[in-house]
Amino acid sequence: MKHKHAGGRPIAKKIKLKPHERGKLEKIINNKSEHEPRQYQRALMLLRLAQGEGVTDVAQMLGISRNAVMERRNFYLNAGLERALMDAPGRGRKREIQPEDEAQIVAIACTAPPAGASHWSCRLLAAEVKKRGILDTVSSSAVHVILQRHELKPWREKNVVRG
Numbered sequence: 001m002k003h004k005h006a007g008g009r010p011i012a013k014k015i016k017l018k019p020h021e022r023g024k025l026e027k028i029i030n031n032k033s034e035h036e037p038r039q040y041q042r043a044l045m046l047l048r049l050a051q052g053e054g055v056t057d058v059a060q061m062l063g064i065s066r067n068a069v070m071e072r073r074n075f076y077l078n079a080g081l082e083r084a085l086m087d088a089p090g091r092g093r094k095r096e097i098q099p100e101d102e103a104q105i106v107a108i109a110c111t112a113p114p115a116g117a118s119h120w121s122c123r124l125l126a127a128e129v130k131k132r133g134i135l136d137t138v139s140s141s142a143v144h145v146i147l148q149r150h151e152l153k154p155w156r157e158k159n160v161v162r163g
Contacts, residue, residue: 013077015050021081022050028085042072042085049073097135102146104134109147109154120154122147 017025028035028043035043041062048058055073059066076084097105108128113120120128122140125147129138147153 013073014052015046015073015076017046017050017081022047024081038087039085045069045072046076046081046084097138097142097146101129101134102149104132105129105138105143105146106150106152108132109152113154125154 025043025047028040029047032040041064045058045062048061049055049069053061055066055069059069062069072084105125109120109125114124114128117124122143125143126138126140129135129143
């Protein structure tokens with residue numbers, strides 16, 4: 001429940017750091033190279049908020065949105081310092097193509113193309129991967145990313161080693 005001023009604007013939620021929390025945040029700030037950039041940014045954000053700076057000022061100083069600052073402030077207020085510093089578990093997409101599947105795609109790209117084709121295209125490779133049962137679904141753009149990662153260009157003969 002938000003408390004309101006007489007004018008109707010919500011009162012900003014204040015952060016009051018405990019001494020050991022302030023110490024931990026200052027340690028992160030002073031040892032920037034030992035911490036992930038996000039953790040450093042969040043520590044700086046929480047320290048600035050605890051010093052009484054406004055959400056808008058902190059957001060502008062860090063070059064992020066007000067919502068991002070408010071979200072971290074609320075994580076701190078509702079779940080504590082550790083939750084405010086870390087990402088939620090399981091965030092981000094899980095890798096859909098496993099390294100062993102990727103290796104098989106690369107191996108196929110290094111073989112002779114199918115009859116009637118002068119080279120492997122990303123579309124042909126994706127179809128071959130499905131045909132061989134390596135993956136149920138794979139897009140030609142995913143194949144393209146894999147080829148780029150391995151610096152392969154099967155449409156250029158000099159980049160492919162054939163057995």
